[in-house]
Amino acid sequence: MSSAVKPVKNLTRKQVYTFFERLREQRPHPTTELNFSSPFELLVAVTLSAQATDVSVNKATDKLFPVANTPEAIYALGVDGLKDYIKTIGLYNSKAENVIKACKILIEKHNSQVPENRADLEALPGVGRKTANVVLNTAFGQPTMAVDTHIFRVGNRTGLAVGKNVLEVEHRLVKVIPKEFIVDAHHWLILHGRYCCIARKPKCYECVVADVCNWPDRFEFGAARQIAVKNIEAES
Template sequence: MAVKNMSKKQIEIFFQRLQQQRPHPQTELNFSSPFELLVAVALSAQATDVSVNKATDKLFPVANTPETIYALGVDGLKPYIRTIGLYNSKAENIIKACKILIEQHHSQVPDNRKDLEALPGVGRKTANVVLNTAFGQPTMAVDTHIFRLGNRTGLAVGKNVLEVEQRLLKVIPKAYMLDAHHWLILHGRYCCTARKPKCDQCIVADVCQWPDRFEFGATRPTTKFKN
């Protein structure tokens, strides 16, 4: 059964409740500067935030600027991130990115998409995270959690991450846009999980459009919502 799109009223309720649950949502990656965030997000591709934090907790006290990480070189960086998947290519990309930041951006992380995506290993999702979390821009980074949640709930149905991203940017009320990325990731990570979603504990189950949610314990809604 196809998932219906949420109505405007349902979307408003959806984000209102997520905001009440987590008034000040934050990324679970450890960082203290835009550059540390950039490195952490680059490392997080196909890896958990927990595994990235374990690595950066050892790396950043030793090197946490483009100059100091570049000075490590690829071989010097690898031991710090060896426990993270794809660490060989990630080490090479981070060193190349550091060189570009030093030579072209005065060692500062760019606050625009064009320059960020020009850095090795930085794609649209990583750029969106940095722009949103480090620079407070209303972007939407769609990871596996948000892609799943958007399609499952009817919040943003799309065949690929770009379609879901564009749909989210269109339907999310401006008042919630800045923090929406974190709310959706955290809800997807801890409640709307892939195999066994906790629909019986979900605070937005009544506005969710997923037909199977009742099989996972969601209470059938008694209120009909209109646009």
């Protein structure tokens, strides 16, 4: 079987609606798998998650946040103090420096509050477009789309949003996703990519959107089985 992502046609408007309708039915209340209880905790967690798993970040922040979960408290730890909590995460040296610098800026320029706009977020050390999108969407409910590896793959593979780079995919997704789905779309797509539309052996045989997917190779991975189930459900 070939698991390579081949160029596909973009989904129609009707297919896109059905795509997200199904994902909503499957996960009515999607959310990030990072542990957080405030916009600041989310900002720190997402910053730490670059090139790291959510599981590894949660293990570190579950110890860090009970001790320090405000800009002042984490800044007081200093770079070396913060490293002690996050040293199990990849690139922890640079991440510790960025988080401490970001805390200083939040304290001095934003009254220790996480900004609710892209420009101020992206001005923070260690915060790029993807991190800003996650914070704006998850913490503040803004209709942004953070495109990671999973979402880039799902967009291109299914035909939901075909693009050569993450920015193209992001813009396409924001354009085609109906308003009623846009706020939760990031979480639906990342979870679908993480647990079903995986890179090497996608689980097309259990995919809830197999019948509205345009990936030519989906039948090699059992899509016909799931499509048959959908047809039976539609007739009953």
